[in-house]
Amino acid sequence: MPAKRARASSNTTVDSDEILRTFQNATACDEAYARRRLSQNAWSLAKALDAHFASTEALDARERKRGATLTSLVRPRAKEVSKQDELDAEDGMERLKRDAADAVRRAQTAFAADADGFFRSIPLNEEAEMFTSGSYEALATLVCERVGEEGFRDDAFPPAPGSVDGRGNASGNAPQCRCGLQAKVKQVHKDGVTQGRLFYGCEKRVDRCDFFAWCSKETLVHTDAAKALRWKRFAPPRFKFARRTSAADIRQGSVGDCWFLSSLAVIAEREDLLEQVVGVSRRHAGVFEKHGAWFVRLFLGGRWRAIVVDDMLPVKTPKTKKDDEYSLAFSRAANNQLWVSLTEKAYAKAHGSYSAISGGYVSEGLHDLTGSATEQIDFHANDFDSEECWARLMSFSAAGFPLGCATSFSAEGIVGHHAYSVLEVREVVGVKKGVQTKLTEVYARGKDALDVEVENLRLLKIRNPWGKREWRGEFSSNSDAWTKRLGDVLSRTRADDGEFWMSYRDFLMHFSSVDVCKSPRGWHSMNLETVLSDTRERGPTFLIRVDDDGGCWCHVLLLQHTKRGRPNGHWYTDLSVLVWSRDVGSSDWTPMGGMFGARERESCQGEIMLDAGLEYAFHILSIAGGRDVPVTLRLCSAKPVRARLGPPGIPASVARNLHLAIHGDSAITGGSKFKRSHLALCGGFATCATSKGLNFVFIQAGAARASDLAVRVAYRFDDERGAACYQHDDVVVARPGFSRLAVVASGVSTHARHKFEFDYAVAECACGNATSESIHDDDDDDDCVVIGETVAKNTERAREKRPEIAPMRCEALFEQVDAAFWSPPRASTKHTARGTFSAVI
Structure with a gap:
């Protein structure tokens, strides 16, 4: 046996060439580096992988000492476990149960009413844990009861074509149209209760063949793309939930969810926001990875919800022996991390399939990952002011608000109809741009040709979720506009990693809008849930008070369940809110106006200043109405507030509030512009x-x-x-x-x-x-x-x-x-x- 093979791990009989190939697929490094790293670690695949990833991020000492054979990589559930590992696992499960029980106790305290019947708001950074504490405890119990069993299998989102294309257990045959051709599956795009529903129509002669039939289980078939994918478990030692979490980790796959991944990228820049989404899985990764069960939290349907997924992910079918059998079909993260892929899977599960999350707006992704108010600034709006927009972008960036942007056409490396992340907004004062001066100009103008004016530069750092394909204009990676000073100040990189700088002027020319997630640090939240139970019944009224002196600013959101992934029998109702105020203890209400929203998921968002010493009444109104429609009135405030359900009836003149809103005299801003x-x-x-x-x-x-x-x-x-x-x-x-x-x-x-x-x-x-x-x-x-x-x-x-x-x-x-x-x-x-x-x- 050659020397290199004689040094392979004693407890594996697998050829070292296979170890070498596996290491290269996992790290994307060349053969020379792979051989050197494996040799340094006695050809132990697990040790070599840990050593490789430790070069960019220090790993846990215990994990670095753990060994694994290639057999354990292929069959991770059957590997031998040392006595120390058993003790560590036992300690990890105890910590998991203890943390879950503590979360339940804190939630019981947070959701308890005071002596006056008021409920108190919750700090934004604790809200996700409070709302999902029950699911957290249930998962902890499940994991502890499954010690020694095979990996967790999520039957609610199985590794099957239906989880990819959203066609369930389709098993039929497509009908023929009137032309005698096999009918084509199409989708309803118009707004309404049937939006997203699948139907059959003529594939070629649409103008002459009026064949139409709704798709059903008996006639529907899975897409070829969904059937071509395989599913594999992604487990250690090669894969870890998170070695680090950064926007630079994220890579988009073949599903069109650039809008969601762009949102996730900017969320990753705020540790407090990312903690709400994947914090539990990061803290207890050592326990969850043994069972293949992961815990992700998303803000859906007006509240935080827990989504539990297994570690089965769709992969591409290898075409050659050299192709990596763990090549993910959809999103992935650098350094073999799973947090991006599993968050995407949780989002797909929440909406029924991966195909259901193809196409959307950055503002939707930002809201679903944070629960915060969002705003879209349209560069083509009649009232758009570029100077005001820049001032607001600087303010948003300074406050740490996540920002995304979108395009409507392709040019100079910018991809059309695509979503990007805005990572930084900078104004650099008193600098010179680099200029590529031609030799003929130097001869003609002398030293004057080298003079460059000092100016103030407005620049934005943007990221493509593809992890490649960058801007090719001024201030791109290889632009002549860069100087050494600018490069040092802005941390310029030349790598083709999808991140690039561009001027504000070029940004306005090549992008169509910016999406802002208004998620200030240190704020509080209050969810007031109700149901529109009858089409003729008046909506509820909630009473709000500010706990602290001096009043506070408050974001107001009216939310309902999304249509995404629900093609049959569901559509939005319009939601509006009318506001009154009075002195605490008084019976005289003063109309403050209102905001009106159309029939869309989150069309009604606004802001209001809540003054101390006053009590406010928020009345929910729906013109179109609805039967059994869950609705959430969500308040995000700079200071703690209290709220309770008000008595039946309406405080005062509804019509007065309507007129104030229509004539622009409302104290609450937002909603539809008339x-x-x-x-x-x-x-x-x-x-x-x-x-x-x-x-x-x-x-x-x-x-x-x-x-x-x-x-x-x-x-x-x-x-x-x-x-x-x-x-x-x-x-x-x-x-x-x-x-x-x-x-x-x-x-x-x-x-x-x-x-x-x-x-x-x-x-x-x-x-x-x-x-x-x-x-x-x-x-x-x-x-x-x-x-x-x-x-x-x-x-x-x-x-x-x-x-x-x-x-x-x-x-x-x-x-x-x-x-x-x-x-x-x-x-x-x-x-x-x-x-x-x-x-x-």
Whole structure:
């Protein structure tokens, strides 16, 4: 036997060439380095791997001394365990049980109500542990009961094609379309209850063959890509849960979840945020890896939830003998770490399959990993201000807020329709950029050609989750703009690892938006959960108080369960919140406004300043309503707050809060932004306030009128996907100087088009009551036509729908409100008694 083989571990009979190949696959190093490292460790694979990874991150001393044969790598459950390992494992399980029991006790204390019936907020960095303490204890019990048994097998997310393509136990045959061809599986993309559902359609002659059939278990087949994957257990010594956790570790695989991995990368830069997601598995990795069970926490459906997964991961099928049989199909982490792959698997399990997490927004990933409020800054918005945006980005970066960004086209190495992470935002003052000067310029201009102006540079460090494919413009890795000083200040690297710097100007040109996760350190959170149980029932009201003196800033979120991974029978309802305040002990409520959200998962997020000494009432309102819809009112505050469920009923005028929100006078900001259009009526105004997914029509009587303004409103809309539209009365009557809601409509979503028009007819002309303050022109009386019961023509149309009678939950919106609290629309010389208004939102 050659000398190199004679030095192999005495308790293995496997050829050293296989050990060498395994080490190279695990470390991606060349053969010379692999031989040297193995020789230094007596050809012990486990020792060589530990020594290799210790060069970048110091490993635990106990783990470095542990040996393992290649046989134990292939069959990790059957390896021999030393007496010391048994003692260490016993100590580890005791620590696990003790930590889990402590978490349960702390949660019982945190969720207990005080003498007044109020519940207290929880520090953000403790919240995940409190909400998942029960699952934590259950897993600890399971692990301790399975000592000596085979590795944990997660039957809820089995190693099968259905966990990849989301098609369950598909076992049928695809039907033929009317062309005689095998029908193609397609997916519904339009917003609504069937979004994401699979159906069969013609593959080639779509315009001529109208074949359609919903997919079922009897006809559905798995995708070829899902069937081609194999599943393998990823266990030590080659694989560890975490040797370090850094954004640079993350590599995207073949599933399109760049948005989620970009979010995970920026979360990895905040130890307190990452601790909430994978902290339990990191602390007890020595115990979990023996059983192949891992504990991941995600913020889903309005609260933190525990996801337990096994160590089976999908791998690519090797094409040659040299291919690594542990080549992951989806995400992976550098240095054979598992924390990225297992977090991705937990997220896929929570939504049903890996295919369910393909495609999304960075803001969604940030929220699901932190539970914090998010904001998307659109560079193409009409009100976008680049200077204001830079100031905000600097502020967000200084506060440690995770940031992500997205593109809409490809150029200069930037990938189109892709998500990236923003790792740093820097402004370097008084520096010179590097310049590549041509020799001809030096001869022509002399020393002046070498002079470079001193300037302030605005730069961002960005990361591609692919771990490669970088920006090729100014300040890229090989750009001439770098100087030694800049390189030292910004830690410039030339490696093609997906991380690069670029100027703010280029950033605005090549990216379309930035997503911000507002997760300040040291804040507190409060989850107030409820269920919309009846379509006509009013929503609940919660009472909020600030514990500390001086008040505090508060993020307000209204949350519901996601549609992702739920293709059948589920869609969002619209959620809004109205706010009142009063002195503690007082009975008089003051309207503070509100924020309104369309029918989307997290469309209603805002901010409010909570003052000390006041009690606040938060009333949840849904225009479209819902039956058995779980809803969470989430408060993230700078100081501790207390909350409890308020008494039945509504504190005060709901309509007043609605008007304050529409006219921009609300104390709570956020939610939908409304665009107002005003129509001058005879003796008043009609105001149409629209946003993406919501539409309100108001009638306001001029203060100079001598009598009430009565307007007949005939509203029609064309929305095939089921918009919720309500009207209280056909004739809307408003006293002089008052405003009243006439019609409210909630579209299917912010992306759905809601085409509407309404006829308006004033029942009594105000021209005879004209004063110097009136809004009409006395010379234009011919345009003011008094009509009775007649409404403008074309009111009956086959495809158009009419509003329904407003349900109980919306009745309070239609009350009259004194219009003196906001500035009236600009006076117009044109006024009409009847007409038609139409628009599309």
